Amino acid sequence: MPVAWVLILSSFLFSVGIYGVLARRNAVLVLMSIELMLNAANINFVVFNLLLHSISYIGQVFALFIITIAAAELGVGLAIVILIFRNRSTVSIDEVSLMKW
Amino acid sequence: MQIDYAAVAPELVLTGALCIVLVVDLVLPDNRKGLIMPVSLLGVAGTLLALLALAGDPTRTTLGGMFVVDSFAVTLKILFCVAALLTLAMSYDYLRKEGIHQGEFYFLLLCSLLGMLTIASSRDLLPIFVSLELVSVPAFVLAGLQKIDVKSNEAALKFFLFSILSTAVMLFGMSLIYGITGTTNLAEIAVRLAATPVLRSIAVLSVFFVVVGFGFKISAFPFQWWVPDTYEGSPVPVAAFLSVASKTAGFVGLLQIMFIAFHGLADVWRPFIAAVAILTMTFGNLVALTQRHIVRLLAYSSIGQAGYILLPLAVVNVNGGSVNHEAFAASIAYLLIYAFMEMGAFSVAVAYGREGGYFIDDYAGLGYRAPGLAVVMTVFLFSLAGIPPLAGWAAKLFIFRAVIDGHEYWLAVAMAVNTVIALFYYAKVVRRMFFEPAGDGPLGVKVPLLLQATIAVSTVMVLLVGILPDLAAHLARMSTLV
Amino acid sequence: MQQVVFGIVAALIVFAAVRLVTTRNLVHGALYLLAVLAGAAILFLLFLAEFVAWVQVLVYIGAVVVLLLFGLMLTRAPIGNMALDSQTRPLAAVVSLAIFGITSTIVWKTFKGQTVHFSKPNTVDTLGRAIFSQYVLPFEIVSVVLLAALVGAVVLARKEE
Incomplete structure (x- = not known):
């Protein structure tokens, strides 16, 4: 199977994630869009591992670490979102903008 | 697998210390939480001692070749530990007055410091990525620790979103690098990039993604939007820690990747870095002119400083040689000096802020009300501006020389222009302090002992390096990787 | 065979990803994300990364x-249609x-001629050793x-007495 197909899929996923980050204004939706980008990187790592026949399995190991870190970050991120909601009753990024320049 | 325990001793000491901090926090009653601070201070001091024992040793490599202890790693780790010590000393009274959870604060600060130590020893994309996350994840929480303050909440959210976005972009770039070279080891990436005829475009694309990812961490233009809001909203000692230690950690990662893995592609990324550096310093300095809040002023000033530190990368030569060496040394020397002047300025802001306020207007007539504080603030601000004979002047001179050696004269001109612009806003604060009548601010500010120590150490370093710039220059030249 | 599976899963991922960034309903968004993640897990299985696939799941x-989903519920995000997009x-x-x-x-351009061969079985054993x-x-x-992250999440989300 041509590896380029997989890479184009992951590039698409990455770009959709960027769109979501720029176009969305709800913090949780922005978070989900970033998860798309992380998954694009994961797909790349796994398919390159297969393509290159890495004996060290570094591609798969890298993907595992990305998944772990993403979970840890999400825990902290949701704690921040809940904190903000408790204080302001909104999680919209537009409204959470007391400070400019 | 054999483990060289001497090489990992500082990290082991610090890991032990942070576990002790966690347990001590658990058993202490609420009114005795202040005791955690000496415990953390001892932990970092112990780490520093273990590091000093490693100084001057030949290079050690352990943990499957992932962990390298050389003079670069040791120098920067010492810098991180000193920055952490200053932050700890700065935080103690601040936290008690603001009612911030002390146990968690010190624990998270030590976690972040551990990530900084490991990033200085990482010569592989995987540990660099993981260490950067260990630097950032506790920092999100630190930024939001003033829980009832909406600004602090927002600081944490912005920092968090920008940081994981940058991580995602960086990881996508790293995956492409792995795809074209088949390795994540920095030295091997350089070898394979030189050996295999890969398309230029894909190499450039992946380097671009990685640089963009680091651009957020070091607050380079146009990825600096989170910086002023996050610094202003965070507890002030956290802002100091972020602007010194966290930013330096980002630079450490970037310098390693650019100088070891990608220097063969320098032709391609040099103009891009030059543009980013110039835009970063110009943007930071111009917007700083309009600021009225001291922490935001320092935030924009730190963006401007990031531009200076980035500048030597714009003269990197494909063939290596002394130009690269000098450029690397100049960036490191600037980082070493920058840490003390920035820490000093922030600690004065902490010392005065509680009673006097954080707006620049509040500093009116400080020279008559608290002359000591006003004088040291002047020292730090003039050092940041680069006025001789203070340390900042030497730092700028190193960068200037490196750029001239690389024959990029227009960069030197841009830097000189920026230094003049920057002088205006630093001088504005100084003028407020000495040439305006005292407002209704407090007379005579009481500075807690620990904070006095922070200010004293920073002042001494700024003056010492200003008089003997070769100290920093020599240390930096010893600690390069090229 | 692999190409057919890849084609179907890729179509699923593309559809779900696009819907995720355009949907006007937060909970639907979470479910589309789930679809993307599940699709990625199938891809990992396909590319002989068994362990990564199950960790993904x-x-x-x-x-x-x-x-x-907990986050959405705890913040009592309005479930149902709403304006979630910014002006940009x-x-x-x-x-x-x-x-x-x-x-x-x-x-x-770079990887035009290269194809992946589904040959080498990867065991959890080797991955664990690595x-x-x-x-x-x-x-x-x-x-x-x-x-x-654990300590941080607790200290932030905990209610103050």
Whole structure:
């Protein structure tokens, strides 16, 4: 199977994630869009591992670490979102903008 | 697998210390939480001692070749530990007055410091990525620790979103690098990039993604939007820690990747870095002119400083040689000096802020009300501006020389222009302090002992390096990787 | 065979990803994310990364999506249609299209002739050995990241007395 197909899929996923980050204004939706980008990187790592026949399995190991870190970050991120909601009753990024320049 | 325990001793000491901090926090009653601070201070001091024992040793490599202890790693780790010590000393009274959870604060600060130590020893994309996350994840929480303050909440959210976005972009770039070279080891990436005829475009694309990812961490233009809001909203000692230690950690990662893995592609990324550096310093300095809040002023000033530190990368030569060496040394020397002047300025802001306020207007007539504080603030601000004979002047001179050696004269001109612009806003604060009548601010500010120590150490370093710039220059030249 | 599976899963991922960034309903968004993650897990299985695939299912789908749904409920996000997009949508579309265009052209040019061969079986055994010998440093660092995240999440989300 041509590896380029997989890479184009992951590039698409990455770009959709960027769109979501720029176009969305709800913090949780922005978070989900970033998860798309992380998954694009994961797909790349796994398919390159297969393509290159890495004996060290570094591609798969890298993907595992990305998944772990993403979970840890999400825990902290949701704690921040809940904190903000408790204080302001909104999680919209537009409204959470007391400070400019 | 054999483990060289001497090489990992500082990290082991610090890991032990942070576990002790966690347990001590658990058993202490609420009114005795202040005791955690000496415990953390001892932990970092112990780490520093273990590091000093490693100084001057030949290079050690352990943990499957992932962990390298050389003079670069040791120098920067010492810098991180000193920055952490200053932050700890700065935080103690601040936290008690603001009612911030002390146990968690010190624990998270030590976690972040551990990530900084490991990033200085990482010569592989995987540990660099993981260490950067260990630097950032506790920092999100630190930024939001003033829980009832909406600004602090927002600081944490912005920092968090920008940081994981940058991580995602960086990881996508790293995956492409792995795809074209088949390795994540920095030295091997350089070898394979030189050996295999890969398309230029894909190499450039992946380097671009990685640089963009680091651009957020070091607050380079146009990825600096989170910086002023996050610094202003965070507890002030956290802002100091972020602007010194966290930013330096980002630079450490970037310098390693650019100088070891990608220097063969320098032709391609040099103009891009030059543009980013110039835009970063110009943007930071111009917007700083309009600021009225001291922490935001320092935030924009730190963006401007990031531009200076980035500048030597714009003269990197494909063939290596002394130009690269000098450029690397100049960036490191600037980082070493920058840490003390920035820490000093922030600690004065902490010392005065509680009673006097954080707006620049509040500093009116400080020279008559608290002359000591006003004088040291002047020292730090003039050092940041680069006025001789203070340390900042030497730092700028190193960068200037490196750029001239690389024959990029227009960069030197841009830097000189920026230094003049920057002088205006630093001088504005100084003028407020000495040439305006005292407002209704407090007379005579009481500075807690620990904070006095922070200010004293920073002042001494700024003056010492200003008089003997070769100290920093020599240390930096010893600690390069090229 | 593999190409057919890839085609179907890729179509699913593309559809779910696009819906995720355009839907006007937060909970639907979380479910589309789940579909993307499940699709990625199938791809990992296809590319002989069995362990990564099951970690993806357990951690990402099992923990992350559930956490997100909890987050949505705890913040009592209005469930149902609402305006979730900012004013910068056209700009966002242009930027992301440009990134997709450039990235996909370059990867297409670079990896045009190369194909993956589904030959070498990968066992969890070898992966485990790799993690605990060569990659033990990042593993240890990650453990501290998890500890810090745990403490951090608790201290932030806890209600003050």
